[in-house]
Amino acid sequence: MKKKKWFLLFVIACLILTACTEYRVLERISLVTLIGYDVEDGDVTATSVVRQINPEFESSIEIHSETAETSKGTRVKTDLQSAKKLMAGQLRVTLFGDDLAKEGIEEAIHTLAMNSEITTSIYLAVVDGKSKTLLEGQYPNIADVGQHIFNLIDHNINQQQMISSTLHEVVRDIYASFRDFALPKVKKSGEYIDISGIALFKDGKMVGSLPASDSFYVLLIRENINDGTLQLVLPGELAESSKNPPNYQPEELPIAIDAIKTKRDLKIINENEIDLSISLDCRLLEIHSSLAISDKKITEKIEKEINKKIESEIERIIKYSQEVNSDIFGFGEHFYAFTRNSKLTEEKWREIYPNLKVNVKIDTEIIRSGVFE
Amino acid sequence: MFKKIQQKILPNEEKPEYNPPKIPVPPLKNDFINELKKIIHSPADLVIRFVTNNITIAFIDGLIETQSLDDNILARFEDTSDETPSTLRERISIPEVNVFDEMIQCIDEMLIGAVLIHINGHPQVVLAKIPSYEKRSLEAPENESQVIGTQVGFNESLNTNITLIRRFITNPNLCNEHFTLGKETRTSVSVLYIHGIVDEKHVNTVRQRIKDLDIVDLIDSAILAELIDDSSSSIFPQTLLTERPDRFCDGLLTGKVGIIVNGSSMGIICPFSFLEFFQSREDQNLRWPIASFIRLLRFAAIIVSIFFTPIYVASLTFHYEVIPQPMLVPLSESRAIVPFPPIIEALFLELVIELLREAGARLPTKVGQTIGIVGGIVIGTAAVQAGITSNILIIIVALGALASFTTPNYMMGNVIRIIRFPIIVLAGFWGYYGIMLAFCFLLIHLLKQSSLGAPYLAPFYPPRLKDWPDSIVRLPLPFISRHSVNSRSRKEIEKSKKKKNTKKQRQNSNLTPENKEKVIE
Numbered sequence: 001m002k003k004k005k006w007f008l009l010f011v012i013a014c015l016i017l018t019a020c021t022e023y024r025v026l027e028r029i030s031l032v033t034l035i036g037y038d039v040e041d042g043d044v045t046a047t048s049v050v051r052q053i054n055p056e057f058e059s060s061i062e063i064h065s066e067t068a069e070t071s072k073g074t075r076v077k078t079d080l081q082s083a084k085k086l087m088a089g090q091l092r093v094t095l096f097g098d099d100l101a102k103e104g105i106e107e108a109i110h111t112l113a114m115n116s117e118i119t120t121s122i123y124l125a126v127v128d129g130k131s132k133t134l135l136e137g138q139y140p141n142i143a144d145v146g147q148h149i150f151n152l153i154d155h156n157i158n159q160q161q162m163i164s165s166t167l168h169e170v171v172r173d174i175y176a177s178f179r180d181f182a183l184p185k186v187k188k189s190g191e192y193i194d195i196s197g198i199a200l201f202k203d204g205k206m207v208g209s210l211p212a213s214d215s216f217y218v219l220l221i222r223e224n225i226n227d228g229t230l231q232l233v234l235p236g237e238l239a240e241s242s243k244n245p246p247n248y249q250p251e252e253l254p255i256a257i258d259a260i261k262t263k264r265d266l267k268i269i270n271e272n273e274i275d276l277s278i279s280l281d282c283r284l285l286e287i288h289s290s291l292a293i294s295d296k297k298i299t300e301k302i303e304k305e306i307n308k309k310i311e312s313e314i315e316r317i318i319k320y321s322q323e324v325n326s327d328i329f330g331f332g333e334h335f336y337a338f339t340r341n342s343k344l345t346e347e348k349w350r351e352i353y354p355n356l357k358v359n360v361k362i363d364t365e366i367i368r369s370g371v372f373e
Numbered sequence: 374m375f376k377k378i379q380q381k382i383l384p385n386e387e388k389p390e391y392n393p394p395k396i397p398v399p400p401l402k403n404d405f406i407n408e409l410k411k412i413i414h415s416p417a418d419l420v421i422r423f424v425t426n427n428i429t430i431a432f433i434d435g436l437i438e439t440q441s442l443d444d445n446i447l448a449r450f451e452d453t454s455d456e457t458p459s460t461l462r463e464r465i466s467i468p469e470v471n472v473f474d475e476m477i478q479c480i481d482e483m484l485i486g487a488v489l490i491h492i493n494g495h496p497q498v499v500l501a502k503i504p505s506y507e508k509r510s511l512e513a514p515e516n517e518s519q520v521i522g523t524q525v526g527f528n529e530s531l532n533t534n535i536t537l538i539r540r541f542i543t544n545p546n547l548c549n550e551h552f553t554l555g556k557e558t559r560t561s562v563s564v565l566y567i568h569g570i571v572d573e574k575h576v577n578t579v580r581q582r583i584k585d586l587d588i589v590d591l592i593d594s595a596i597l598a599e600l601i602d603d604s605s606s607s608i609f610p611q612t613l614l615t616e617r618p619d620r621f622c623d624g625l626l627t628g629k630v631g632i633i634v635n636g637s638s639m640g641i642i643c644p645f646s647f648l649e650f651f652q653s654r655e656d657q658n659l660r661w662p663i664a665s666f667i668r669l670l671r672f673a674a675i676i677v678s679i680f681f682t683p684i685y686v687a688s689l690t691f692h693y694e695v696i697p698q699p700m701l702v703p704l705s706e707s708r709a710i711v712p713f714p715p716i717i718e719a720l721f722l723e724l725v726i727e728l729l730r731e732a733g734a735r736l737p738t739k740v741g742q743t744i745g746i747v748g749g750i751v752i753g754t755a756a757v758q759a760g761i762t763s764n765i766l767i768i769i770v771a772l773g774a775l776a777s778f779t780t781p782n783y784m785m786g787n788v789i790r791i792i793r794f795p796i797i798v799l800a801g802f803w804g805y806y807g808i809m810l811a812f813c814f815l816l817i818h819l820l821k822q823s824s825l826g827a828p829y830l831a832p833f834y835p836p837r838l839k840d841w842p843d844s845i846v847r848l849p850l851p852f853i854s855r856h857s858v859n860s861r862s863r864k865e866i867e868k869s870k871k872k873k874n875t876k877k878q879r880q881n882s883n884l885t886p887e888n889k890e891k892v893i894e
Contacts (some may be wrong), residue, residue, distance in 0.1 A: 021804060025715065027708045031701070055706040089694030090701065119694065147698070189526045 024089075026061060027053050028038050030062075030082050033146035036131025037108055038097035043067045043172050046074035047132045049146035050086065061144050065132055071111055073322060088160055089117045092150040094167075095131040095186070098206075101215045106174060106204030113171050120168040123153045126199040126206060128187035137188050149193060153184060156195055160228035160259075171284055174204070177346050178332025182218070185209055200326040208324035210317065217313050220262060223328045229258040229285065234305045256286035257306065260353040269359075273350065277361040280310070284369040293369045314360050322354045328335040331356065396476040402429055402493040409489075412480055414801070418502065422489045424450050431489040441467065441503040444558060446488060458497040461490060469502040477506050481559075505528050511537075514616040516783055519655040531561050531635035538565060538631075541622040546570075552583050554634075556590040561635040562597065570628045572860050575644060578825050579630050594637040601632075601643070603823045610784040611824040612643040613650065620654045628860035630825075644824035644860060646831045648844055651675065653781040656847050665846040672845050674776035678789050681773050682719050683800035689715040691804035708762035716801025718762050722770045723793065725752055730774070730790075827859040 008328035034049040038076045047065040066077035079086050094112060096105050112118055127134050135145055142148045156162040165183045173181035180201050198215055200208045210218065236251040260281045267275040284302075285294065292298055319329060332349045336342050396412070399405045406421060409431060415418065418434040428450060432442075449464045450456075458472045473479050474497045483489055486504020511533070514526030527534045535549065546568040554562050562583065566576050582601040591597060598612045599605050615621055615640050624642035625631050632641040651671050656664040688696055689708065696704060711718055729748050736744055753771075757764045773793065780786040792815070799807030822829035832840035837858040842848035854867060 021691060021802075021806075023714070024691055024693055026693045027705050027711075029693065031693070041639065051701075053709050090696075090698070092698070117694065144603070150698075 011288065024085075024087060026343060028084060028088060029087045030084040032086055032088045033090055033144075034093045034095070034135070034149060035088075035091065036095035036097065036127065037071065037100055038130050038132050039100040039103055040067055043069055044071055044100075045070055045132060045174055046078070047135045048078055048086075049144075050078075050082065051144070051146070052084070052088075061146070063135055063145075064344065065136070071108065079123055087117070088115065089119075091122055092116050092146065093153060094122060095127050095149070096124070096183075097127050097131045098129055099184075101126045101199060101201075101206035104204040105206075109167070109170060109174065109204075110335060118167070120171070121166050123150065123157070123184075124167060124170055125149075125184045125186050127152060128185055128196050134186070134188045134193065139191055139193070141191060142193070145193075149186065152186070152193060152195065154279050156184075159183065160205060160216075160219055160225045162195055162212070163218055175228075176205045176330070176333055177337050178326050178327065178344065178349050179330045180326040182328040184215075185212075200321060200324055200328055200373075201254075201325065202326040207326055208320065209318065214313070214317055216259075217310070217317050218328070220259075220280070220310075220316060221264065221276065221318070224264060225259055225262050227259065229255055229256060230282075231256045232309050234302070253288060253291075254286070255284065255302070255306075256281040256319070257366075263320050266331070266338075268335060268338055271335070271339075272355065273357040273359070274334070275312075277363065278310075278314075279363045279365070280306075281365050281367050284307075284366050287369075299369070303364045303366055306364045310362045310364070311360045314362070315358070318358050318360070325350060325354050327353050331358070394477070396493070396500050398474050398476055398479070398496050400494050400496045402427075402491070404605075404889065405429065405491050405498075406431075408476060409480070411819070412476060427493040428455060429491045429493070431491070432487070433482065433483060433879055435507070436484070436486040436504060438503045438505040442488060445503070445780065446501055456492055456687070458490075458492060458495055458499050458820060461492065461499050465499070465501055467501055467503055471500045471502075472497050473500055474498070506532060508533060517615060517617050517653075517781065519617075519653065519658075521658045522655055523617075523619045525618060527618060527621075527633075527638045527640060529631055529636050529638050531563060532634050534640065535563060535565070537618040538622055538625070538633075541566065541618060542625065547556065547625070550580070554583065554586060554597070556589050558590040558592070560591040562591070563633045565633065566627060567625050567628075567629040570626065570856065570862055571630060572628060572862050575630050575825050575827075575860060583632075591634065592636065594634040594639045594641050597632065597634055598641045599861070601641075603825065607818070607822055608788050609647065609819070609822060609829070610650070610782075610788070611645065611822065611829065612641050613640045613645045613782065614641060616640075617654060623654060623657070628856045628862060644827040646824065646827070646857075646859060647819060647822075647829050648832070650782045650785040651780060652843075652847075661847050661849045665848070666707055668845055668847060671781075672780050674779040678773045678776035678806065679793055679796065679811075681769050681776075681795060682723065682766075683796045683811075684805075685769050686715045686719045686797055687800040687804040687808055690801060704763075706763060707765045710760040711763050712760070714801070715766075716797065718766060719797050719801070720794070722756075722762050722766055723773075723797065725756075726770055726774045727790070792849070824861060831859050 008326045010112075030053075031051045032048045033051055036047040038045040038047070045065060047063060050062045052060050052062055056065070062082075063079055064078045066074045066081075068074045068077055075086065075088075094108075096108065100108070109124070112122070113120070137143060139148075153162070153165075157164045162184050163182055170183070171179045173179045180203075182201060183199045184195055185197040185199045187194050189196075195212055197205050198210045198218060200210065216228050219225050219228060219370060232255050234253045234255060236253055260283055260296045262281070263279045265275075265279075266279045267277070269275060287293060287302075291302075294301070329350070332344070332353065335349075336344050396408065399408055404430065409421075410419070416433075419431065420434050421431045423429055424447065430446070445467045446465055449466065450461075451464075462470050462472055471482075473482075479487075479489055479498050479500060479775075482500050482502065487500045487502045490499040490501065492499075506529040509528045511525050511528060513524040517526075525537065527537065537775050539547065544567060548566050548568050550564040552562040552564065554560050564576070564579055564583065579601065583597075586600055588600065595614055596609070598614055602611045604611070613620075613624065615624075618640075621640045621642060622629055628887060629642050629644065632643070634641075652668065656668060659667070689704070708715070713721070713820075729744075729752075732744055732748070753767050756762045757767060774790070775785055777789045780789055796808060796811040799811045801807075803810065820834060821829055828835055831837055832844055839854050840859075842852040842854075843857075847853070856862075
């Protein structure tokens with residue numbers, strides 16, 4: 001009986017003595033869906049896209065922009081403008097302006113990762129220009145710019161047209177000693193917003209960028225993929241083996257393939273040389289109709305040409321990353337992981353990487369050449 | 374605290390037997406009549422008739438069959454002065470005729486349909502039992518309806534109910550033990566089980582618990598079920614109350630103990646596990662993939678019913694982060710004009726649904742349906758338009774209520790509905806943490822429960838793999854062991870032990886195929 005009394009007391013104490021949790025009723029808060037950071041004379045400018053819920057059964061989008069020394073300071077200032085409490089739990093995308101990216105965004109990412117309210121699956125991206133101008137621009141066809149940019153990045157990443165840049169992955173790359181991160185780059189072009197390329201970072205600072213058309217190759221080097229479309233221009237000699245050569249003699253032969261399954265394999269030769277072999281199972285989507293793709297010999301020829309083309313492109317991209325000394329592909333990590341008693345340090349890898357010899361070998365196999373209904 | 378109450382009802386020490394004072398039958402005619410009238414307070418329906426000079430008969434009007442009285446008793450009397458109780462007993466041609474010499478006993482028998490025949494000068498009474506049972510005809514069970522299966526339900530007569538069971542199970546091993554319960558009502562109670570299938574332990578427990586009962590009255594089997602429960606303070610029922618004889622027999626055949634109370638149209642089956650409350654007799658009648666689908670649907674419905682509204686309340690109050698983006702706008706727009714926090718809104722709507730349900734159950738049938746439908750629509754639409762609730766919550770609450778009605782057992786359905794309220798309150802105060810807390814408490818409580826000492830959460834805890842094919846799915850009949858591990862007889866336990874041992878022996882010794890066969894034999 002005594003035991004029961006104590007238990008009852010314990011339960012009542014639990015109920016009464018606990019503090020209240022902070023109420024965050026959905027319609028009584030403003031939801032920040034996107035934040036863009038810029039730097040202005042050493043201060044941070046935060047531009048936030050806020051979804052407001054009105055009693056008139058409509059929700060509207062507001063854009064606030066404030067400048068302060070810290071990002072938290074900008075939030076306080078934005079709060080002063082807003083009728084409802086600002087909450088960042090529904091944040092989907094964080095953008096960084098060009099200038100800020102060049103100065104370094106590692107601190108800003110650290111702040112994001114520290115906030116338990118924010119999910120680690122938000123996307124990070126760099127803006128070509130200022131994020132403020134991007135967000136405050138007039139887009140007649142876009143109702144909610146925050147949602148739009150999220151969808152833009154999200155579907156391209158899901159279709160493996162762009163490298164994935166969730167907070168989780170970026171933080172992982174930052175914490176990994178021998179790896180640099182890359183972010184997608186978005187750009188305002190007139191009344192639309194585009195993904196314009198990939199920004200390469202070194203020690204948290206943007207050091208270079210690649211065009212969006214190279215993202216497939218970057219993905220190919222970084223990981224195994226199973227989606228993504230690639231357009232290639234092969235030399236015109238291939239057409240000689242077509243059914244009626246005299247009529248069709250182009251200089252170039254454009255084709256489109258999409259990856260079904262790729263497998264990347266790294267093999268260390270010595271500490272300055274690495275083999276990168278990628279097997280690419282793909283589907284032929286577009287090719288000139290006169291080419292007899294049912295002929296195995298021709299297919300093999302096409303495969304060979306594709307290999308050559310992709311190899312040269314990949315070599316070019318790796319060379320560029322070596323020039324800016326940003327190891328976004330994680331070669332260093334591989335070296336460190338697959339060498340016994342590796343004494344590799346970050347500084348040492350920075351010296352090795354620009355001169356690293358990468359032997360690229362692609363093995364393409366066309367599995368299907370068009371599906372007819 | 375609850376144990377104390379229980380102890381009041383179920384005293385552990387031996388209670389005094391029901392021992393009324395013994396009154397001998399007076400030999401003289403007038404003395405007998407006076408004594409009889411004195412004991413039963415001369416009720417209006419007592420009939421006393423003088424057949425001849427010597428013979429007096431007495432019975433209660435309506436409790437006996439008048440046809441039988443005319444044909445088999447009155448017609449047999451001869452106007453002789455040397456008539457004795459023993460000669461009379463031989464002459465009356467009905468199955469049950471007794472001779473008693475004690476008044477109280479006689480009156481007890483008279484009250485359940487016997488005719489007292491007193492012969493002047495003899496200190497004995499001849500009792501001829503010709504009871505007539507006024508009863509409802511057999512009808513389809515209303516509360517546990519099935520699409521496929523027998524369409525007959527129990528009625529209020531003990532004898533009819535036992536007859537129904539005997540029609541299903543024609544087996545000499547079907548045992549029927551009779552008890553009389555209640556000091557005032559003296560209700561007949563029958564405990565039924567199949568010898569050889571039932572676990573004797575359970576029969577002993579039931580017998581013991583019924584014998585230990587010291588109650589004044591017993592009107593319905595539901596009261597008896599509560600009294601013999603393992604824990605009457607729990608919200609969960611531990612014995613099944615069913616009005617279907619096929620379900621009752623199914624219980625008996627799987628080794629359970631059945632109890633039938635006279636005057637109640639529901640039989641009790643025990644021990645019963647939590648999972649079995651969500652199974653319907655119909656599951657056995659349907660093809661197994663369909664039955665499995667329906668069972669899974671029911672279990673999904675429980676989860677929806679218990680946790681849907683609390684999750685809504687918690688998400689909107691504390692965890693706006695988890696709401697998917699496409700849901701965000703519709704949810705917040707529908708909530709925008711509601712002046713209350715989500716917990717008040719949810720509790721209000723849940724209460725409205727409960728009110729409608731209760732009103733529907735209490736109102737006369739003809740009014741009930743109209744009130745239910747019209748009330749639901751009017752309150753639902755009007756509440757949204759007035760801005761008291763959001764329309765998404767109405768969908769969620771209605772879905773939860775609908776889901777709770779898929780539980781085949783009314784008692785368990787009630788529990789599923791009521792248990793939501795504390796969880797909603799916890800969700801409104803502590804968010805998902807509160808829901809998890811409630812879930813943990815619920816699980817601990819369920820794990821602690823037992824039914825006649827058998828684990829309540831079997832076959833999942835303790836894990837009894839043999840019973841899994843007939844748990845949340847129903848596999849084809851050959852996979853299902855007929856006797857659940859919870860309620861199997863000694864004989865079977867020994868048999869399974871033997872099987873295990875022979876298996877071990879076989880593994881241990883390298884036997885030739887010929888020897889192997891011998892071992893199996």
